[in-house]
Amino acid sequence: MTKSALDKDLQRVTGLETAAQDLARKLAAPGIALIFLLLATLWASHAVTDTQSGYLIVIAALIAGYMALNVGANDVANNMGPAVGSKAVTMLGALVIAAVFEAAGALLAGGDVVNTLARDIVTPGTHLDDMTFVLLMMSALLASALWLNIATYVGAPVSTTHAVVGGIVGAAIAAAGINAVNWGSIAAIASSWVISPILGGIFAALALLLIHVTITGRLDKISSARLWVPIFIAAMAAIFSAYLATKGLSRIWKPSPWLTLLIGLGVGALAWIISMPLIRRRSLTIENRTKHVASLFRAPLVVAAALMSFAHGANDVSNAIGPLAAIVDRLGQHQTGATVALPFWVMFIGASGIALGLALFGPRLIKTVGEQITKLNEIRAFCVALSAAGTVLAASALGMPVSSTHIAIGGIFGVGFLREYWQRLAMEVVSVPRHARHVDPAALNATPEEALTRARQRDGRQLVRRQQVLGIAAAWVVTVPASGALSALVYLLVNMFLR
Structure with missing residues (x-):
């Protein structure tokens, strides 16, 4: 065998080994998920060995485990995406933090899993x-x-x-006809498609504007940061303590509005x-530069992401x-009462499934949220986290239907569009781009108006990716009808x- 033929054979073998390793890595996550299920x-x-309808509960447990994996893969990205996108924490660090705090929140303070959704959506009677x-x-x-x-795929x-x-x-x-649905509740839920991202975007943009006015827009940024960063941290602590008291710990403790306010003020101080x-x-x-001052928000941002998880x-x-617990209760596993009884094994399947789904499939959505919508630094990501908690807290107090997912994404859009x-305001003053590397060669021979138009279009794509905005908004609108059609089938x- 000639040397060239031997080299070709070795290259083929090496290529097969590489392909096999890539395939093994791709199959590892689904394989672990199957083992979990x-x-x-x-x-x-x-x-459920003592239950006559035990086979139905077992099937429901399998489906609930699959759902928990998907909740972890998709929903958790909204909490950790900004922190990863701003480089405040690595992907591995974000996965570890989120998995631990998601599981802890589910096990220690798992929300009320009464089938309230069914009662609200299905027409009474x-x-x-x-x-x-x-x-x-x-x-x-x-x-x-x-x-x-x-959606995750x-x-x-x-x-x-x-x-x-x-x-x-x-x-x-499919089970009882179109009149079985409480369409008033559905209309309220649909309204959150508009309310949630708008409120999230407005609050995040206002927070970024306030930080710009008090810190990053000042000549002496360091002195301003010494005064104002502790104030913003106090505001974050107050909002998150009130948020956890009313939302995160609702199963084990439900303080009054006045007590919640006092807790927030005390923790903030x-x-x-x-x-x-x-x-x-x-x-x-640190140096008197925005990039260095932004690093002061890194630790508070990581804490905020953990608390949100x-x-x-x-x-x-x-x-x-929730549906699994309702099924267990309906089939007589436990005594029914004002609330649905919650066996530990049911809660553990949900908690471990969310944590595992995040670890196995979460990085894809975390990158989308943190990196592919707009460029984030620690300050912008902090504003998004602050907006998410504050908006949910305010909406809960006012009884407004909102979605935490839509609020977080809306916050990212808000800081991006504000920037x-x-x-554009800066370019109105100087009709050329700030950095020479951004100069379009085609604009060198163009009129100032043409150059300004090209620069505006280019900067718009750089700061907020319109394709992501439209794609995510379309997925939001399609979610209810798509899952409804699948469910009927x-x-x-x-x-x-x-x-």
């Missing part, structure tokens, strides 16, 4: 026998999980709550006292296990095989 099924089988109710909830859970899986962050709502609507129509010497000490080692785990774990507006199929 198998273990969840076995645990559920062990937990609609009679559903046990089997119909179980098949409805199973179909809604499976359809919403399938839709989240599709295409890189679209969507609301898991809206996916579950759509699933219940579709299954309810304590955070201000603690952060002042820390910020002063840290400011002695805890609150998300406490509340949105019910999207995965774009500032850029699933219900008709399972009704044929399981009834």
Whole structure:
């Protein structure tokens, strides 16, 4: 065999080995997910051996585990995406922090998993026998999980709550007709598609504008930062403490509005006292530049992302296990009462599934949220986190229907469009780009008006990617009808095989 022929054979072998390694890496995550679903099924089988309808609970547990994986893969990106996009924390660090706090929130303060969605969406007085109710909830859970899986695959962050709502609507129509749906509740949910991103964007933009006026827009940024950064940290601490008291810890503690306000003020004052010497000490080692001043927001941003993950785990774990808990309660596993009884194995499937789904499939959406919409630094990401918590807290106090997913994405849009507006204002004063590397060669022989138009178009694409805006907005609008159509189809199929 000639030397060239041997080299070609070795190249083929090396290529096959590389291809095999790539395939193994791609199959590792789905393989681990399948093992998790198998273990969840076995645990559920062990937990319901004394129940005549145990096979239905086991199937529902399998679907709930699949839903939990998809909640972790899609929804958690909104909490950690800005922190990763601003380089405040690495992808690995974000995955570890989010997995720990999501699981802790779900296990320690898991939200009320009564089937309130079903009661709000299904028209009062609609009679559903046990089997119909179980098949409805199973179909809604499976359809919403399938839709989240599709959305994650295409890189679209969507609301898991809206996916579950759509699933219940579709299954309810298939089971009891169109009159079984409370369309007033659906209209209120649909209104959040507009309310949530607008409020998130406005609050995030206002926070960024305030930081610009008080710190980054000043000549002596360091002195301004020593005064104002502790104040912003105190505001963050106050908002998040009130947010956790009202949303994240609702299952174990429900303080009154006045007590919540006092808690927020007390925690905020304590955070201000603690952060002042820390910020002063840290400011002695930085330069009087925006990039260096932004680093002062890094630690508060990471803490905010962790707290948002805890609150998300406490509340949105019910999207995965709420229908399962309702099925367990309906089939007589536990005594029914004012609330649905929550076995530990049900909660553990939801908590571990969310954490595992985030670790296995979360990086794709985290990159989309943190890097592919607009460029973020620590300050902008901090404004997004502050806006997300503050908007949810204010909307809850006013009784407005909002989506935390839409608020977080809207906050990113808000800071991006504000920066774009500032850029255009600056270009009105000087009709050429600020940096020579941004000069379009075609504009050198163009009129000033033509050069300014080209620069505006170019900067608009740089600061906020319109394609991402349109794609994400379309996914939001499609979520409820898409999951509803899937759920109706699933219900008709399972009704044929399981009834």
